Amino acid sequence: MTVSVRRLERDDDRTSFHSGNIELDRFFHLYAGQNQFRHHLGTSYVVVDDEQILGFVTVTPSELASSSEKKAARPRPVLRLARLAVDERWKGRGVGTLLLRVVFQLAHRLAREEGCVGVVGDAKPDAVTFYEKLGFEPVVASAGHLGDRPEPTPLFLPLALIPVDEE
Numbered sequence: 001m002t003v004s005v006r007r008l009e010r011d012d013d014r015t016s017f018h019s020g021n022i023e024l025d026r027f028f029h030l031y032a033g034q035n036q037f038r039h040h041l042g043t044s045y046v047v048v049d050d051e052q053i054l055g056f057v058t059v060t061p062s063e064l065a066s067s068s069e070k071k072a073a074r075p076r077p078v079l080r081l082a083r084l085a086v087d088e089r090w091k092g093r094g095v096g097t098l099l100l101r102v103v104f105q106l107a108h109r110l111a112r113e114e115g116c117v118g119v120v121g122d123a124k125p126d127a128v129t130f131y132e133k134l135g136f137e138p139v140v141a142s143a144g145h146l147g148d149r150p151e152p153t154p155l156f157l158p159l160a161l162i163p164v165d166e167e
C-alpha cells in the first residue's frame, strides 16, 4: 500500500468517505472539521491515498479515574480514541491498524511531554474484538459518554502495553 498518514486538513474532501456506519460518517462529514479547526475539541488523523481519505481516527485528551483504588479516585491523563472508521472499500487492508499505530505513538509522545497513562477507546459492539486483540480491556465509564446508540463499550490499554515504533 502506498499511503500516508497525516492530520486532517481544512480542504480535505470528507464527503466521499463512507464507512458504512451512519453515525461515524455523519460525525466525519459534519463535525470533525469544526471540532478540530474551530472548537479545538479533538484532532483527526487520516490515511490518504492520493488525497482520497481511506480512514480516520479522532483523538482528544481525557482523564480516567479508577474506582478500584481505596483512596478517592484520582483522575489520570489518558489519550481518548474517540472515533475510528475505515472506508468500506478499504476495510481489511490494514488501514485501521495503521491508524491505531498513529494513536499509540501519540500516546507515547503525550506521556513524554505532558503525561499519559494509556489510551481509552469507545468500541462499537462490532469492534470490541478488534480492540481486545490489541490488549484493550473493558473499563467502567462513570462520565464522558459520547451519547451514541447503541452505547459503546469503554476500553483501556495501559501505556506499558503499547508498542513503541522505531523512529
Ligand SMILES: CC(C)(COP(=O)(O)OP(=O)(O)OC[C@H]1O[C@@H](n2cnc3c(N)ncnc32)[C@H](O)[C@@H]1OP(=O)(O)O)[C@@H](O)C(=O)NCCC(=O)NCCS
Pocket (backbone or CB within 6 Å): 019, 021, 024, 083, 084, 085, 086, 087, 090, 091, 092, 093, 094, 095, 096, 097, 098, 122, 123, 124, 126, 127, 128, 129, 130
Ligand atoms: C473496525 C475497523 C476500524 C477495522 O479497520 P480495518 O482497516 O478493516 O482493520 P485492519 O485491516 O487493520 O485489521 C486488523 C485486524 O483486525 C481484524 N478486524 C477488523 N475488523 C474487525 C472487527 N470488526 N472485529 C474483529 N476483528 C476485526 C482483522 O481481521 C485483522 O486481524 P488480523 O491482524 O488477525 O489479520 C473497520 O472495520 C471499521 O471502520 N468498522 C466500522 C466502524 C467501526 O466499527 N469503528 C470502530 C469504532 S469504535
